[in-house]
Amino acid sequence: MTAYVRPADLAEATRVLADHPAWMILAGGTDLMVHAQHQPVPVGILDLWRLPGLGGIDARQRDDRSWLRLGAGTTWREVIADARVQHALPNLVAAAREIGALQIQARGTIGGNLGTSSPVGDSLPVWLALGAEIELRSVHGTRTVPYADYCTGYRKTARGVEELITAVWAPVPATGTRLHWRKVGTRKAQSISKVMAAAALALDGDTITAARIGLGAVADRPIRATAIEAALVGRRLGDDAIAAARAALAIAPITDVRSTAAYRHDVAANLIARFVAA
Amino acid sequence: MPKLTLRVNRQTHTIDCSASTLLVEALREQLRLTGTHVGCDTSQCGACTVHVDGASVKSCTMLAVEAEGAEITTIEGLADGDKLHPMQAAFQEHHGLQCGFCTPGMVMSAVDLCKRVKAPSEPEVRTWLEGNLCRCTGYHNIVKAVMAGADGMNGGKP
Numbered sequence: 001m002t003a004y005v006r007p008a009d010l011a012e013a014t015r016v017l018a019d020h021p022a023w024m025i026l027a028g029g030t031d032l033m034v035h036a037q038h039q040p041v042p043v044g045i046l047d048l049w050r051l052p053g054l055g056g057i058d059a060r061q062r063d064d065r066s067w068l069r070l071g072a073g074t075t076w077r078e079v080i081a082d083a084r085v086q087h088a089l090p091n092l093v094a095a096a097r098e099i100g101a102l103q104i105q106a107r108g109t110i111g112g113n114l115g116t117s118s119p120v121g122d123s124l125p126v127w128l129a130l131g132a133e134i135e136l137r138s139v140h141g142t143r144t145v146p147y148a149d150y151c152t153g154y155r156k157t158a159r160g161v162e163e164l165i166t167a168v169w170a171p172v173p174a175t176g177t178r179l180h181w182r183k184v185g186t187r188k189a190q191s192i193s194k195v196m197a198a199a200a201l202a203l204d205g206d207t208i209t210a211a212r213i214g215l216g217a218v219a220d221r222p223i224r225a226t227a228i229e230a231a232l233v234g235r236r237l238g239d240d241a242i243a244a245a246r247a248a249l250a251i252a253p254i255t256d257v258r259s260t261a262a263y264r265h266d267v268a269a270n271l272i273a274r275f276v277a278a
Numbered sequence: 279m280p281k282l283t284l285r286v287n288r289q290t291h292t293i294d295c296s297a298s299t300l301l302v303e304a305l306r307e308q309l310r311l312t313g314t315h316v317g318c319d320t321s322q323c324g325a326c327t328v329h330v331d332g333a334s335v336k337s338c339t340m341l342a343v344e345a346e347g348a349e350i351t352t353i354e355g356l357a358d359g360d361k362l363h364p365m366q367a368a369f370q371e372h373h374g375l376q377c378g379f380c381t382p383g384m385v386m387s388a389v390d391l392c393k394r395v396k397a398p399s400e401p402e403v404r405t406w407l408e409g410n411l412c413r414c415t416g417y418h419n420i421v422k423a424v425m426a427g428a429d430g431m432n433g434g435k436p
Contacts, residue, residue: 001279001280002296002297002298003297004297004341004343006344026341026344028339029339029340029341029344030321030336030339032352033300033339033340033341034319034320034321034339035322036298037300037319041298042298043400044297045297045298045341045343047341047343047344049344078294100321100409101324101408101409101410102334102387102406102409103324103327103334103335103336103339103387103409104321104336104339104409106333106334107335107337107339107340178282189408189409190408190409191320212342234291247309
């Protein structure tokens with residue numbers, strides 16, 4: 001018989017997880033419930049939905065930088081509605097709008113997407129482009145891990161079995177940084193991504209001074225396009241940057257039921273080309 | 279089997295239910311409220327949409343045990359006796375259905391929309407219904423019905 005616990009606070013949640021690290025950790029359930037029907041019934045369920053201490057979006061100062069700390073229980077609908085996120089992280093809002101449809105956006109959470117860590121998780125390339133950090137908490141303490149070090153393989157993460165994902169820390173981009181997002185799927189609404197790309201471009205006039213680009217659905221995990229990032233520095237928006245980006249694209253996507261490797265490769269190149277167009 | 283108490287359509291039910299039972303399974307198989315449909319089982323089609331504390335939720339993405347303490351409304355709880363809810367009346371009047379399989383979910387989503395947005399525009403209705411799939415009529419009459427239903431919910435003629 002499956003045990004079920006809805007903890008009253010974060011302290012209780014981490015205690016339950018320390019005692020039962022194999023339990024299913026449930027947030028909004030939008031992804032987990034789809035898979036759960038084809039998996040063995042879990043021994044126990046730790047239900048984090050609306051857990052006090054997991055919600056909320058706050059402006060914070062840390063390491064001489066401004067950050068937005070987004071609680072792991074924040075739903076996509078809450079992300080879309082938040083004025084500070086709209087202003088500082090418009091590419092996150094754009095990604096959130098394309099996650100499922102409204103009922104899914106009302107239940108799906110930031111932490112759930114990170115916990116599932118699917119290679120097609122819609123929010124994940126955005127965290128790469130933003131340079132976000134993941135806050136993890138257990139009975140032993142709290143730590144933060146850069147997203148780039150968080151996802152370590154196909155649905156594998158740096159989260160310890162006793163750790164809960166409690167928040168994402170997103171550095172507020174400097175004024176003038178261009179933020180981009182684009183998802184390509186079979187249809188506009190509710191489709192699983194074929195290719196996703198997110199970018200943050202720092203500019204001096206129309207010359208790129210720094211770039212961070214995250215790609216999704218083109219590898220076993222969300223990846224940074226580091227060769228393109230390096231190639232873009234010093235390039236001018238437009239043909240100069242587009243040529244550099246296309247020459248530096250080095251991805252090896254798979255062919256599967258949703259798309260072919262060649263299509264994914266070409267679409268990823270085209271999305272980045274649009275991001276750096278004049 | 280553990281006992282679970284659910285408030286559904288203004289009535290309290292106590293059922294035997296495992297922690298891994300989906301809300302839609304409890305509604306259909308235990309309470310026999312079969313107006314809530316299962317089209318895809320993968321959270322895409324929206325035929326299983328119900329209201330949990332007034333908000334539309336795909337009941338295949340939620341465990342029954344999570345709904346304990348919440349007020350659940352299914353399509354069966356929308357009408358007032360023999361008097362159809364204005365949104366149901368609008369779907370009937372504007373023929374917002376063909377086979378009817380998606381209709382309960384469409385109606386539940388539409389009621390939630392029109393409670394949040396008093397007079398939704400056509401693009402708002404189309405965006406809101408992205409999570410509800412119809413495979414027969416296309417969406418033209420459904421959108422017309424939702425716009426009329428919004429009027430009806432505000433006291434106009436559906």
